[in-house]
Amino acid sequence: MAETIGIDIVRYRPEKDGEPWLQHFEVPYEPDMSVLDALLYIKDELDGTLAFRWSCRMAICGSCGCMVNGIPKLGCKTFLRDYYPQRVQLEALEHFPIERDLIAGIDDFVVKLEEIKPYIIRSDERPVAEGPFTQTPTEVDRFKQFSLCINCGLCYSACPQYGLNNEFMGPAALALLHRYNNDSRDQGRKLRQPIVNAEEGVWSCTFVGYCSTVCPQAVDPAAAINQQKVLSLVDYAVHAGGLGDSQDEPS
Amino acid sequence: MSAGKPYHREVTRTWWLRNPFFVRYMVREASSLFVLGYSLVLLRALWALSEGPATYAAFLAALGSPWAIALHTLALLMVGYHAVTFLAMAPQTMRLEWRGRKVANTTIVAVEYAALVAVCGIVAAAFGVL
Numbered sequence: 001m002a003e004t005i006g007i008d009i010v011r012y013r014p015e016k017d018g019e020p021w022l023q024h025f026e027v028p029y030e031p032d033m034s035v036l037d038a039l040l041y042i043k044d045e046l047d048g049t050l051a052f053r054w055s056c057r058m059a060i061c062g063s064c065g066c067m068v069n070g071i072p073k074l075g076c077k078t079f080l081r082d083y084y085p086q087r088v089q090l091e092a093l094e095h096f097p098i099e100r101d102l103i104a105g106i107d108d109f110v111v112k113l114e115e116i117k118p119y120i121i122r123s124d125e126r127p128v129a130e131g132p133f134t135q136t137p138t139e140v141d142r143f144k145q146f147s148l149c150i151n152c153g154l155c156y157s158a159c160p161q162y163g164l165n166n167e168f169m170g171p172a173a174l175a176l177l178h179r180y181n182n183d184s185r186d187q188g189r190k191l192r193q194p195i196v197n198a199e200e201g202v203w204s205c206t207f208v209g210y211c212s213t214v215c216p217q218a219v220d221p222a223a224a225i226n227q228q229k230v231l232s233l234v235d236y237a238v239h240a241g242g243l244g245d246s247q248d249e250p251s
Numbered sequence: 252m253s254a255g256k257p258y259h260r261e262v263t264r265t266w267w268l269r270n271p272f273f274v275r276y277m278v279r280e281a282s283s284l285f286v287l288g289y290s291l292v293l294l295r296a297l298w299a300l301s302e303g304p305a306t307y308a309a310f311l312a313a314l315g316s317p318w319a320i321a322l323h324t325l326a327l328l329m330v331g332y333h334a335v336t337f338l339a340m341a342p343q344t345m346r347l348e349w350r351g352r353k354v355a356n357t358t359i360v361a362v363e364y365a366a367l368v369a370v371c372g373i374v375a376a377a378f379g380v381l
Contacts, residue, residue, distance in 0.1 A: 208273070
């Protein structure tokens with residue numbers, strides 16, 4: 001008889017359930033099976049009502065994040081062999097509301113991503129005829145790491161500060177803000193500074209650092225936020241000292 | 252977009268006990284209290300010194316009690332943990348470049364420890380310990 005592995009899933013069906021409950025499944029075990037493979041097996045063979053998000057199966061779409069034994073992970077990048085023969089418990093990403101089964105409502109995160117003005121802002125637009133903006137490898141290196149975010153939301157589930165108060169802008173949004181502020185083509189730092197300086201901006205972060213640990217793309221949001229703290233402090237000192245702002249950016 | 256009845260999970264007061272990473276974080280934060288506490292002990296020592304030899308001798312005698320030794324041992328461990336975590340996290344707060352390349356986090360930490368040893372050496376030399 002084939003080996004099996006126990007998968008416990010925190011189910012929640014809004015039309016039927018008052019609160020989440022645990023359902024146990026036995027899934028045929030293969031060493032190369034990911035958590036997402038197990039979910040697809042359950043959906044196809046055991047219980048077609050199970051709901052979860054997925055798309056690419058290769059850790060780039062950021063859809064299949066869930067709590068695996070209490071730790072936020074991508075289902076496609078997490079392998080059952082690392083748990084077998086122990087059971088695996090799956091739950092929707094923490095700190096977000098559960099919409100259904102493993103589907104978390106990440107609307108708040110998406111709104112925050114939009115709020116930080118995630119696009120290049122120019123005060124002096126130049127004509128297309130002048131050609132592209134060029135960047136040195138060093139200039140690219142200053143933001144590239146922070147541009148690799150796949151918006152999976154694992155860092156929000158890893159962040160106790162966001163869990164305790166979701167007014168906090170949170171790791172991924174602030175990492176994306178850092179990405180644009182550090183792009184030599186961008187001139188919008190002054191417009192983003194009020195978001196950084198706010199109580200719910202970088203100063204709600206207490207440098208727990210777990211966001212950077214769970215990030216499947218090694219974006220290191222904790223570094224982005226804490227580097228923005230330094231800039232926020234400089235911004236405060238400049239204004240408190242009445243030195244004004246020397247940046248040539250749109251106002 | 253919500254289906255109409257999303258379920259909200261509360262964060263419990265014991266959230267940090269579920270994950271060793273968060274326990275280490277809480278110990279790190281709590282270690283600040285020992286840094287503060289030991290600073291107060293040092294201030295108390297300065298005050299005793301300013302009061303004259305008798306007061307200072309009594310202060311030193313009090314430091315010899317088993318309770319004081321136990322507290323100082325705990326403070327030493329906590330301040331040590333505070334320092335190690337502080338130095339380990341420092342590279343994330345800055346991006347340093349050397350000849351157009353980012354300085355590796357491990358290099359920054361190594362320089363921090365070298366600086367720590369150097370400062371300790373200077374202080375020890377200044378007080379004639381070395």
